[in-house]
Amino acid sequence: MTTEIPKQYDPAAAEARWFPYWESRGDFNANAPQPGDPHPKPPHVIMIPLPNVTGALHMGHALNGTLQDLLTRWRRMQGYEALWMPGTDHAGIATQSVVEKRMLEEEGLTRHDIGREALVQRIWTWKDAYEKRILSQLKSIGASCDWRRVRFTLDEVCSRAVRQTFFKMFKDGLIYRGKRLVNWDTFLQTAVADDEVYEEEVDGHFWTMNYPVVNEAGQPTGERISFSTTRPETMLGDTAVCVHPTDERYTHLIGKRVQIPVNGRLIPIIADALLADKTLGTGCVKVTPAHDPNDYACWTRNQEAMGEPINLLNSNGTLNENGGKWEGLDRLVARDAVVAEMETLGHFEKVEDRKIPLKHSDRSKTPVEPYLSEQWFVKMETLAQAAIDAVLDNRVTFYPERYRSSYLDWLGEKRDWCISRQLWWGHRIPVWSVDQPDESSAAALKQQLESDPRFDRDQIELTVHTTTTAGGGTTLQACLATDDSAWITQLEGAGFKRDEDVLDTWFSSALWPHATLGWPDQEHNPPLDGHADASSTGRNEVLPYFYPGSVLVTSRDIITLWVARMVLTGLYNMGDVPFKHVCIHPKIQDGFGQTMSKSKGNGVDPIELIEKYGCDGMRFTIASFAGETQDVRLPLGYECPHCQGIIPQEPHHLKFKPGKPKIKCSKCKKESQYATPNYLPDEGELVARIVIERFENGRNFCNKLWNAARFAMMNLEGYTPGVVALAPLAPALRGEGPGVRGELQQGLDSLLSTATEPTATDGNVRSEAGKTPHPHPLPAEPGRGDVAIEDRWILSRLATVTDEVTSLLNLYKFDAATRSLRDFVWNEFCDWYLEMIKPRLRDEILRPDAQRVLVGVLDTTLRLLHPFTPFITEELWQRLKEIAPVRGLPAPVAATEAMIIAPWPAGMEDWRDPALETRFQRLQELIVAVRNVRGTYNISPAVAVSTSVRCSAEIASDLNQVKPQFELLAKATLTAAGPEVTRPTASASFSLGDADGFLPLEGLVDLQAEVARLKKEADKLRGFIGGHEKKLSNQSFIDRAPPEVVVEVRETLAGLQKQLGSLEAAIVELSGEA
């Protein structure tokens, strides 16, 4: 077995092997406890930020997914019933427009050509393909979701929650119909969302004109008020002119009226500090609330003075009846007509050419018009307040804390939530309405329907709605709780028509945390794999067990859109928050600081990187980026398929028209096609694939771990489990005296004879039944015997790292956790511990205990790493199971069947020994100092050198304990150590303050060079000493600094001076100079 371990870790093989293994074992499944379970596990719940089905996932999703999987695996190991709920979002406008766009490009068809049903059908086909792709990408990153529970926001489970919530809100009077300015595409005659418009500068004009001020009788006073505009035709819909309240040019006019010359309407002069700017133009602006967002906002502040907004447009962009004699003209034609009329009437002042930033529809490429239209709203006052309170009293906590203000500020505005969208893809609004001549007839019809014996208030709600604006009427609205209601036929027979609009996507995703757990169904567990949960007992056990969730992991841009709304609906429907923590992680950017996104074309498919660097390498790297401050910049390159040279990505690589662009390698000058999300390379073509050097980190780390484990396994021949008490080794091996070790050995013997699976052994949350006694502390007092100092050291370090990683994960500081682990594995376990135990592994007497500690440390290390790098750790765990199925410290136990269910390390506090770590550090410094001398003089490893060390008896004792290790690591023989050591002639030397080392190097080293080197060292020291002396000679430092700081500086200075003394002595001896 041992000889079969390859020298390189093969990620693809491990990934292919272990994911299906975990799935088949059901390790990802999370279930509510069986009724009557006396010791149920506590739940840990993460709801995935549902990716939308518009396109495939990129590295931003990979980061998001990695962190959630990491937390889920970690909590699972800690003994929680860890649920990670997967699913996808229908993403209304984004998905519909992608499908429409493609249909138009490929078939020249619009949605009006094929109709609502056919379009929706096509989108379902798209959804099926991309959902499949997305879920497979998630699995590729190792996602341990409970895949039986996959949900989609338009599926029957989520739809039921949406309908129930809408109905409940409608009944509670929280939903109303009102006006709102939208971006109107006059060409396609539809509203487009804010993220579906782009801004572009166009050539336009900037007209200055004036309105005459009139007196109370409506007669001109002779005064005029000037303003400028780029859209003169909107003056037909003006409802005010506005000045700044402190603008002295106009203060006397505030409250007076002006007349619009082209239609004679009188409108007030109002003061509004937000809209008017004294420093711009005339300082006065006209206000057209129905056709400008800023004006509309102004109207909401000054409704009484202004009256209702006046809509000027038909849906096709021509003027409506409010356009007067220009009714029916296109708005652009009307513009010139209005200007001409103003000029004729003598109110035109000037015009200049100007570049005007104008919003365009991404879908028709035509300018959009702000357009006042009827929409559905949710009243936010009480809902928002509840969500604010939940954060204020810390029922929901943000990590990092600063994001709490984004959430609170936004909710604090309590702006009503516009939930309708003029789309076909989504949850259709469940309201039917019929026009009525007036309120009394509407009320009569309402009463008639409600008196029907089949009328059910839990299924249908009726309200009378009267539009206040001109031209509006009265309607009777019926909201139905389900689509299978018999009332649909009845209502439609009575002339009711269903609303054409669908709900905002966020309305359904806001319900995600409870909808996916089956709400509002209180009688059945939510379905598994599309089938009813066979274990259902007549109650929904899943919802109360898994709600509220534990933590939401997401990025900051949807704190308002999604996080706030989940809290709000969770409180509304469930009476409790949906999660306790919100972990906000960085955003992934490309090499130029642009956020990675599908629409920018700079998205990198995680699969590309997984193939190149391995899943674990990708995960470990990306987790190492997930800190609290900065976004993650990923400069990428293309690997030339001809010479494997790296071609750095430049901005122009992302900007190209559809086609087959080529990239030229600067090294071999050959061209090749390159990978982009926007096209597929030609069949058989050599493609320059995306590489991101930063991911080599994770790949290399995995390989290092692999080889460390490989080394361990190659040296486990003859391994036997045994208690390691770090008592004197030889007597114990001879069976002399039972002691602590004897007791533990007895315990082990009985364990081996009975148990196959370990009971819980840690300080985690395992149930009472699973508790075992606290592991015995390792006796660690120095001088106890010939215990290997490196064993105690590595265990002390392991205990520290375990504690660090656990604490860091509790705070979602993933980057620091990976650093801690990497440093431990690479710089401590590999560089020092493995090197130091090599002599013992070759010694028959010492080998058994060295093996036991080694395998114990490896076991714990793998457990610490598993959440970060699941595949390699499972692979190693399974291999280790073959060689050392019973292992662990201090008393071995049978390892778990699978890595994924191994307990998280805990309860090792007693192993920590800071004093020992300090002593060990001194040994390391001695070894480095010797290497340093070798390095400086470039002495080949083949040349033998010897070292003597002048130091305290204590250090000498440590040094002698590890003499073989010292010699191996320093590549020098230790000839003497102790206070009596004297300096040999013609030797190189180093000084550490409390230890001086001497290396006789006659013939190897130019003594002049050594003198020069030492002098340089001494000069450097003098600089430091000077700094310290200056500090100590400063009386206010002595007086004001804390005493312990002063003492510390004194001690450091003394050490530096001693070190300098040794150096100076060496210089004198070598050079004969004073």
Add this chain to the structure above:
RNA sequence: GGACGAUUAGCUCAGUUGGUUAGAGCGCCACGUUGACAUCGUGGAGGUCGUUGGUUCGAGUCCAAUAUCGUCCA
């Protein structure tokens, strides 16, 4: 326009409540294939911490101003 974040080595980033000589990975230089690992080992070079003021015995860290970049909101 408002809020938040960033600016530290050639690159990408750490730096906990202010306290010895500011760290890591990659890259670079030199040496090395010694029985885990060249996706490696050993040693080395490289930074007046964006700028300007201030507080303090002491500032990468705290305060103010300023510049540049990014994100969200309007």
